[in-house]
Amino acid sequence: MSEIILNPKVQPQVPLEAQNVTPDMFAGKSIDEIKNIEIWFGNEQVSLSEFFDVEGESADNASEIKIIIDGDVDNTKRIGQGMTAGEIVIKGNTSMYVGSEMEGGKITVEGDAGPWAGRDMKGGELTIMGDAGDYIGSSYRGDWRGMSGGVLTVYGNAGNEIAEYMLGGKLVVKGNVRIMPGVHMNGGTLIIGGDVIARTGGEMKGGTIVVKGIIDEFLPGFEFLGVEKDIEIDGELLEGNYFKFKGDNATKGAGGIIYAATKGNAHIAP
Amino acid sequence: MQKIIKNGMIYDPLNNIDGEKMDICIDNGKIVDSVANDAEVIDASGKIVMAGGVDPHTHIAGAKVNVGRMYRPEDSKRDVMARGGGMRAGSGFSVPSTFMTGYRYAQMGYTTAMEAAMPPLLARHTHEEFHDMPIIDHAAFPLFGNNWFIMKYLKEGDLDKTAAYSAWLLRATKGYAIKIVNPAGTEAWAWGGNVHGINDPVPYFDVTGADIIKGLAEVNEMLGLPHAIHLHCNDLGHPGNYETTIASFDIPKNIVPKPKYGHRDKILYATHVQFHCYGGTNWRDFVSAAPKVADYVNKSDHIVIDIGQVTLDETTTMTADGPMEYDLHSLNGLKWANCDVEMETGSGVVPFIYAARAPVPASQWGVGMELFLEIKDPRKICLTTDSPNAGPFTRYPRVMAWLMSNKYRMNLIENELHKWAQTKTTVATLDREYSLYEIAQVTRATSAKVLGLSDTKGHLGVGADADIAVYDINPETQDLSAEYMAVEKAFSNAAYVLKDGEIVVLDGTMVKPDLYGRTYWINTKYKPEVEQEVLVDVEKWFRQYYSVNFENYPVQEDYIPRSVPLLGDSVPGEASGKEPAIEGASK
Amino acid sequence: MELVKNVVCPFCGTLCDDIVCKVENNEIVGTINACRIGHSKFVHTEGAMRWKKPMIRQGDEFVETTYDDAIEKAAHVLADAKRPLMYGWSCTDCDAQAVGVELAEETGAVIDNTASVCHGPSVLALQDVGYPICTFGEVKNRADVVVYWGCNPMHAHPRHLSRNVFSRGFFRERGRADRTLVVVDPRKSDSSKLADVHLQLDFDKDYELLDAIRTVVRGKDILYDEVAGIPREQIYEVAEVLKNAQFGILFFGMGITHSRGKHRNIDTAICLVQELNDYSKWTLIPMRGHYNVTGFNQVCTWESGYPYCVDFSTGEPRYNPGETGANDLLQNKEADAMMVIASDPGAHFPQNAIMRMAEIPVIAIEPHRTPTTEMADVIIPPAIVGMEAEGTAYRMEGVPIRMRKVVDSDLLTDKQILERIRDRVKELQASK
Numbered sequence A: 001m002s003e004i005i006l007n008p009k010v011q012p013q014v015p016l017e018a019q020n021v022t023p024d025m026f027a028g029k030s031i032d033e034i035k036n037i038e039i040w041f042g043n044e045q046v047s048l049s050e051f052f053d054v055e056g057e058s059a060d061n062a063s064e065i066k067i068i069i070d071g072d073v074d075n076t077k078r079i080g081q082g083m084t085a086g087e088i089v090i091k092g093n094t095s096m097y098v099g100s101e102m103e104g105g106k107i108t109v110e111g112d113a114g115p116w117a118g119r120d121m122k123g124g125e126l127t128i129m130g131d132a133g134d135y136i137g138s139s140y141r142g143d144w145r146g147m148s149g150g151v152l153t154v155y156g157n158a159g160n161e162i163a164e165y166m167l168g169g170k171l172v173v174k175g176n177v178r179i180m181p182g183v184h185m186n187g188g189t190l191i192i193g194g195d196v197i198a199r200t201g202g203e204m205k206g207g208t209i210v211v212k213g214i215i216d217e218f219l220p221g222f223e224f225l226g227v228e229k230d231i232e233i234d235g236e237l238l239e240g241n242y243f244k245f246k247g248d249n250a251t252k253g254a255g256g257i258i259y260a261a262t263k264g265n266a267h268i269a270p
Numbered sequence B: 001m002q003k004i005i006k007n008g009m010i011y012d013p014l015n016n017i018d019g020e021k022m023d024i025c026i027d028n029g030k031i032v033d034s035v036a037n038d039a040e041v042i043d044a045s046g047k048i049v050m051a052g053g054v055d056p057h058t059h060i061a062g063a064k065v066n067v068g069r070m071y072r073p074e075d076s077k078r079d080v081m082a083r084g085g086g087m088r089a090g091s092g093f094s095v096p097s098t099f100m101t102g103y104r105y106a107q108m109g110y111t112t113a114m115e116a117a118m119p120p121l122l123a124r125h126t127h128e129e130f131h132d133m134p135i136i137d138h139a140a141f142p143l144f145g146n147n148w149f150i151m152k153y154l155k156e157g158d159l160d161k162t163a164a165y166s167a168w169l170l171r172a173t174k175g176y177a178i179k180i181v182n183p184a185g186t187e188a189w190a191w192g193g194n195v196h197g198i199n200d201p202v203p204y205f206d207v208t209g210a211d212i213i214k215g216l217a218e219v220n221e222m223l224g225l226p227h228a229i230h231l232h233c234n235d236l237g238h239p240g241n242y243e244t245t246i247a248s249f250d251i252p253k254n255i256v257p258k259p260k261y262g263h264r265d266k267i268l269y270a271t272h273v274q275f276h277c278y279g280g281t282n283w284r285d286f287v288s289a290a291p292k293v294a295d296y297v298n299k300s301d302h303i304v305i306d307i308g309q310v311t312l313d314e315t316t317t318m319t320a321d322g323p324m325e326y327d328l329h330s331l332n333g334l335k336w337a338n339c340d341v342e343m344e345t346g347s348g349v350v351p352f353i354y355a356a357r358a359p360v361p362a363s364q365w366g367v368g369m370e371l372f373l374e375i376k377d378p379r380k381i382c383l384t385t386d387s388p389n390a391g392p393f394t395r396y397p398r399v400m401a402w403l404m405s406n407k408y409r410m411n412l413i414e415n416e417l418h419k420w421a422q423t424k425t426t427v428a429t430l431d432r433e434y435s436l437y438e439i440a441q442v443t444r445a446t447s448a449k450v451l452g453l454s455d456t457k458g459h460l461g462v463g464a465d466a467d468i469a470v471y472d473i474n475p476e477t478q479d480l481s482a483e484y485m486a487v488e489k490a491f492s493n494a495a496y497v498l499k500d501g502e503i504v505v506l507d508g509t510m511v512k513p514d515l516y517g518r519t520y521w522i523n524t525k526y527k528p529e530v531e532q533e534v535l536v537d538v539e540k541w542f543r544q545y546y547s548v549n550f551e552n553y554p555v556q557e558d559y560i561p562r563s564v565p566l567l568g569d570s571v572p573g574e575a576s577g578k579e580p581a582i583e584g585a586s587k
Numbered sequence C: 001m002e003l004v005k006n007v008v009c010p011f012c013g014t015l016c017d018d019i020v021c022k023v024e025n026n027e028i029v030g031t032i033n034a035c036r037i038g039h040s041k042f043v044h045t046e047g048a049m050r051w052k053k054p055m056i057r058q059g060d061e062f063v064e065t066t067y068d069d070a071i072e073k074a075a076h077v078l079a080d081a082k083r084p085l086m087y088g089w090s091c092t093d094c095d096a097q098a099v100g101v102e103l104a105e106e107t108g109a110v111i112d113n114t115a116s117v118c119h120g121p122s123v124l125a126l127q128d129v130g131y132p133i134c135t136f137g138e139v140k141n142r143a144d145v146v147v148y149w150g151c152n153p154m155h156a157h158p159r160h161l162s163r164n165v166f167s168r169g170f171f172r173e174r175g176r177a178d179r180t181l182v183v184v185d186p187r188k189s190d191s192s193k194l195a196d197v198h199l200q201l202d203f204d205k206d207y208e209l210l211d212a213i214r215t216v217v218r219g220k221d222i223l224y225d226e227v228a229g230i231p232r233e234q235i236y237e238v239a240e241v242l243k244n245a246q247f248g249i250l251f252f253g254m255g256i257t258h259s260r261g262k263h264r265n266i267d268t269a270i271c272l273v274q275e276l277n278d279y280s281k282w283t284l285i286p287m288r289g290h291y292n293v294t295g296f297n298q299v300c301t302w303e304s305g306y307p308y309c310v311d312f313s314t315g316e317p318r319y320n321p322g323e324t325g326a327n328d329l330l331q332n333k334e335a336d337a338m339m340v341i342a343s344d345p346g347a348h349f350p351q352n353a354i355m356r357m358a359e360i361p362v363i364a365i366e367p368h369r370t371p372t373t374e375m376a377d378v379i380i381p382p383a384i385v386g387m388e389a390e391g392t393a394y395r396m397e398g399v400p401i402r403m404r405k406v407v408d409s410d411l412l413t414d415k416q417i418l419e420r421i422r423d424r425v426k427e428l429q430a431s432k
Helices: A031-035 B063-070 B098-107 B120-131 B148-155 B159-173 B185-189 B209-223 B242-250 B290-299 B322-332 B359-374 B393-404 B406-415 B436-451 B484-492 B528-545 C036-043 C067-080 C094-107 C120-129 C136-142 C160-166 C206-217 C232-243 C263-276 C293-304 C326-331 C351-359 C414-430
Strands: A002-008 A038-041 A044-047 A052-056 A065-069 A087-090 A106-109 A125-128 A151-154 A170-173 A177-179 A186-192 A196-198 A206-211 A223-233 A236-247 A256-261 B003-012 B017-027 B030-032 B040-043 B048-051 B053-058 B110-118 B137-142 B179-181 B229-232 B268-270 B303-306 B314-319 B336-340 B348-353 B468-471 B496-499 B502-506 B519-522 B563-566 C002-007 C019-024 C027-032 C055-058 C061-064 C084-088 C110-113 C130-134 C145-149 C180-184 C197-199 C247-252 C281-286 C337-341 C362-365 C378-380 C391-394 C400-403
Touching: A031 A052, A206 A223, A223 A256, B003 B436, B003 B468, B003 B496, B017 B436, B048 B053, B048 B436, B053 B393, B053 B436, B063 B120, B063 B314, B063 B336, B063 B348, B063 C120, B063 C293, B098 B110, B098 B393, B098 B496, B098 B502, B098 C293, B110 B120, B110 B179, B110 B393, B110 B436, B120 B137, B120 B159, B120 C293, B120 C391, B120 C400, B137 B159, B148 B159, B148 B209, B148 B528, B159 B209, B159 B519, B159 B528, B179 B209, B185 B322, B209 B229, B209 B242, B242 B268, B242 B290, B290 B359, B303 B436, B314 B322, B322 B336, B322 B348, B359 B393, B359 B406, B393 B406, B393 B436, B393 B484, B528 C136, C019 C036, C027 C036, C055 C067, C067 C094, C067 C337, C067 C362, C067 C378, C067 C414, C084 C094, C084 C326, C094 C110, C094 C293, C094 C391, C094 C414, C110 C293, C110 C326, C120 C130, C120 C263, C130 C263, C136 C160, C136 C247, C136 C281, C145 C232, C160 C247, C180 C232, C197 C232, C206 C232, C206 C263, C232 C263, C247 C263, C263 C281, C293 C391, C326 C351, C362 C414
Parallel strands: A002 A065, A065 A087, A087 A106, A106 A125, A125 A151, A151 A170, A170 A186, A177 A196, A186 A206, A206 A256, B003 B040, B003 B048, B053 B110, B110 B137, B137 B519, B179 B229, B229 B268, B268 B303, B336 C130, B519 B563, C084 C110, C084 C337, C130 C281, C145 C180, C145 C247, C180 C197, C247 C281, C337 C362, C362 C378
Antiparallel strands: A002 A052, A038 A044, A223 A236, A236 A256, B003 B017, B017 B030, B048 B468, B314 B348, B336 B348, B468 B496, B496 B502, C002 C019, C019 C027, C055 C061, C055 C378, C391 C400
């Protein structure tokens, strides 16, 4: 694998948009050509090298390229957007839309990521070691077809409306989330290791949500199906006892499933 | 500036010119006999020349169109253009923004387009959008078919009052034609219902679709309007609806056309007939009834139809047929918008995915093609997609290529379409191919004539507006049936487009994007003494039942900067005594 | 004294068009038909100070200047910025708004209107699930069940009830007596006092209550005996009232667009209205605030494809509220210049946004002295649309009405000011 290292210089207050920072865009280009790849700085286009030192070795195929962003890029949006192959490692925090619309390859964010990480994700792996913002693994505004494939993993906490309109793939948050995880979910799997404030699976019609922590408030439109022990989700065995619900019966044709750990959640069972 | 288009092959059905090499001379925005030697030369050697396209039925401006844009950001994102080259930015695949709409029509060589449904109360909105829509000449058809005054007067059997009110409403809304959508059905939808067929009376007003069609067809000729009544039949999209369709077509057949302007010789314009040609009783035993409807049209002389060809895209449906949209939403579960408009009409909007692999869309594609291919006389047909309902207008070039190439159709039928296209329709058995002359007929000539605009539109004779499209298609050297992709591309990106004598498109690129077109509307009165009586009723109902004041209702002249009123005291092109400011009319 | 009739009120989204203005010596001295708020807007009784001349900040004070100078300065600020923000737009006419969209394109700016702090959530919701509405006259003529959810029209839209609920309509000859009025509000209000049913739900529990009502409407049982503080029995009763309507209408306001979950409350409310159409006829109307907030969303949509929060930085329109809204840009410190027109973010935005406004150049096109003009670098006063200038406005449910000019003014209109800024910006861009 050829490594290309992008060393961030100063991050400006007006944000950068780096949808061109993908193995697909870098493939077949020399390091000098990569330096001249254009990124957006507000309403102006500038060369990548204006905000990044670029070194390393490129390759002809995206799948042979690993881009290492060696530091915080917390005001740079859209890194890895739409990538199909190869790898990106961000050794710090990053801003909105990392890995959105990605179809393949692998992105690792060692710090935190902003909202809409993995939006409309179709394939590949997106891993965020820190926290993530709202709407990760969601759809675009107005679209009823959201994340459809791939695996998005967050080791820290995430925000509101994650997995919104999710259709397929797997989204795992090890920490806590805020409200409305899996809102309008139609398929796929959402596993939350920590707690949820409220409205898990609001208006969901399909897919599966597992909450291992505590759900503060639960929606009235679900049907209680009883307690299950040691559930199997996507071939993975999750040990322990879970309340099982089906819903959200507020919607037509509701067939979503929510498992909530029995421990600490007695208040949401009827 | 004088211009001459040299050596092109001319397709001009209204003047019976079928591919002859001729020069077209242009002076002061008009086609003329001859020009001076120093006229600018446009070399059309090896290319075809047609009049600018005239779209008689499209949804491009107004309240429901804008809802279609507003509530579908996911559609807007599919097709986005940046500002540049004098062009404004824009977005929208199935419902482009206004500037983009003008540019995209022009790039295809279309220079006139008619907004087919304008709620009278919201007419100002339609005109505001026209104001931001470059290049194309345009008009809008106000909705009459569920209007309380129309239903009341028809129930009373008072055609004089119906006519007087209709004339007033056309003036008040700056509208162009009498549009009828699901007559009686949209009013029923205001209570959550619908009517079934043409003989089902509307709640309270107690008139039927048939009464409304007949009454308004008579009124149309009492007023002598340039266009025929423009009818969207009852029961749209329902299996078995073809009987309603044929019965509706039959209602006005004995009325005689009497246009006071233009050369229309038909009494009825029926729109998006593809959606109205279904046999069977449900979607399981559904079968195409297009051959039956085509047969009716072949035997009739009083009717022109447009097709509403399905283009197999994800698109946005929008219509004043409110109950139909609710049914569609119930069927596909996608987001439903609706706007019931007091005393007048309603509307609905729902996204729709015409997937080639799905049985119903594949059949609908076949039904549209059957109509195109089985109706013998193209003078009875207009090419439309009921844009964006069956597909966006930007797909017209593809429809033209389908019509010109059996090979293109069979590739689609055999490799992409669900087998229902073959089992439920006869499309695979039809090998007719349209000639360029027939394409010109269904995209310009038929529409211009039935709209009543064929003095200046839809042909290349002397006196016509110099709205001209030159396409890089050479029937002498190309096998158009085999090279269907090249045909589609050439119709998508005209080599030259002239609007009022100005070159606005060159090689598919906008070169003069800041030209703005005319608004046609009907400025007529019917028996002033009857109108006086009618206005007493109107003002009373405004005070009691409308939510705006009578005085704030009519669309002010300010909204029509390039106004072309027809009929009345005015002569076309001489609004308020002067030639409408078209030439180089940037805003 | 002259009486000017059929005047359109430039206050709230109800856009009453039956106002009579009494005019003496080119001054509006009284009104007929207007509500108290509309009246005071017409006759300026709020004690508002009106800017009569353009002003430019010099140090801590404002110095009077000419339109030319103020426009020159504004054009430079916008042309030099990398991420300019143009915000407001809801108290001016559509022609001015259209010039604003063009100016935003020209400067690669983000353009946003006050919807993003009022009914923006409604827009996001309608984009997800739909928008079944009707015009006011339908309500007056047909509605037998009227729901106001999260709004207090008696105070915010004073003539809304009298025009839509109390008035007699074609099929509702007795007016109010023919209608069931339901108010959903955690508080007792002057509107809830008029209701037949007041659902006094717990704060921030709109989504939960709607989830329960939708579930019951669909014939399913709910998990809990009480939802949002409302007992199960009452939820069942309300569901019956809604299902048995002949023509139902839901009006909703900021009490629900800005309680917890924001657009998702509206989303599920819209779905409720849609599903009620399986049983009866239902539509809804958002209680839009500023008189032409709706108009901006219309203009911006037909010109760009998106209703608000439009980012032209790359030349193409892009849209994602949460990233491209005025508050997003200010609070994330992305905006490096701001033009405010026909609104007062200085009074209404959160502290973090105001702090950014204080750091960047601010141009205010604004007739009155406001908290926003206090922080501005350039103040350009316009004639007031609907009183001193004509133009189009869209009523809350989308009915366009021509605003009338009642008195004369020497000031430029918003549109004229924006056109001059646009033309100057074009010159500056061309010379770059």
